Amino acid sequence: MKKIILVTGGTGYIGSHTVVELQTAGYEVVIIDNLSNSNREVIDGIERISGIRPVFYEMDCNDKPGLQKVLMENKGIKGIIHFAASKAVGESVHKPLAYYRNNLVTLLNLLDLMPEYAVEGIVFSSSCTVYGQPDVLPVTEDAPIKPALSPYGNTKQINEEIIRDAIHAGLPFKSIILRYFNPIGAHPSAEIGELPNGVPQNLVPFVTQTAIGIRKELSVFGDDYDTPDGSCIRDYINVVDLAKAHVIAMNRMLENKSKNNLEIFNLGTGRGISVLELINTFEKSTGVKVLYKIVERREGDIEKVWANPEHANKVLGWAAKETLEDTLITAWNWQKKLKNRSFIR
Ligand code: UD1
Secondary structure, rough: OOOOOEOOOOOOHHHHHHHHHHOOOOOEEEEOOOOOOOHHHHHHHHHHHHHHOOEEEEEOOOOOOHHHHHHHHHHOOEEEEEEEOOOHHHHHHHHHHHHHHHHHHHHHHHHHHHHHHOOOOEEEEEHHHOOOOOOOOOEEEOOOOOOOOHHHHHHHHHHHHHHHHHHHHOOOOHHHHHHHHEEOOOOOOOOOOOOOOOOOOOOOHHHHHHHHHHOOEEEOOOOOOOOOOOOEEEOEEHHHHHHHHHHEEEEHHOOOOOOOOEEEEEEEOOOOOOOHHHHHHHHHOOOOOOOOOEOOOOOOOOOOOOOOOOOHHHHOOOOOOOOOHHHHHHHHHHHHHHHOOOOOO
């Protein structure tokens, strides 16, 4: 019998790619999503790729009785991957309470219910934002956690602490915390991808929307940083590579491969790329020009951060494989597909 995995936020960007990889690996998937930053058609995209339609509940993870019903109706859920969260850094500064409620209560609800339904483990979506501006690059998992610069960043830190304390207290489940660097790109089939609500805040969707003519011009936030070309440096990781790491993490927990009930991994490529380099690589690999201008720095931006992914490489046997060029082509193919389907919201 197939093992069942509950994926919260499973119609979202990273969630949907992970659902496909879980299905491909032989898991049965149940999705919970409130569709606050995604849409129902993502389920069709998932089905077109894997040939399997996941069970879907339109529900908010703040709804504890609702979660309980899902766990009751789908007996034997072995693991949870918890993506559902609000993730816009700027918005979180203006709506802190909504961010704390959304990003903290949802995790508490899940952890509360796991023992009752014998759910063995939870993979948690964290972020390199917990490191702030690291003192040493590339950043390893034992780098100090810096004070958060936004309520969003703070929710990730608090979530990690909640999990750590719960495991420390001996609650009967395991957890793997995955700290993502900057996920980009789309599934190579272009059936699923990133679908930001309104004006994109993240770089790559803004680049592809500018390239296709939805946006007039990309603003590059600052060219006076202490980096070789003056623009910020990030570690951009292919979303399918990232999704695959979740399957490995889930296997690891369910097969009891680790002695530790809590593990933390950086998921990045290990390569720092500047904003200007990314634009340049996009233009070269797609042959499409991106109009851009340099503007003021964006408040709260970190100058440079990239991962030391050796821990994940060694322990999980996972490494990012796709090149930046190929990944940007997948993002572009997805953008073109969206245009044809007039799928923009
Ligand atoms: C941020 C968060 C990260 C979070 C992610 C989710 C921090 C430090 N990082 O990533 O934790 O998971 O958002 O949304 O809080 N840029 C431009 N022009 C644009 C957009 C972006 O120049 O129009 C630049 C930014 O200044 C940055 C880089 O592109 O240097 C990447 O930005 P973005 O895609 O927004 O990701 P982060 O800010 O790194």
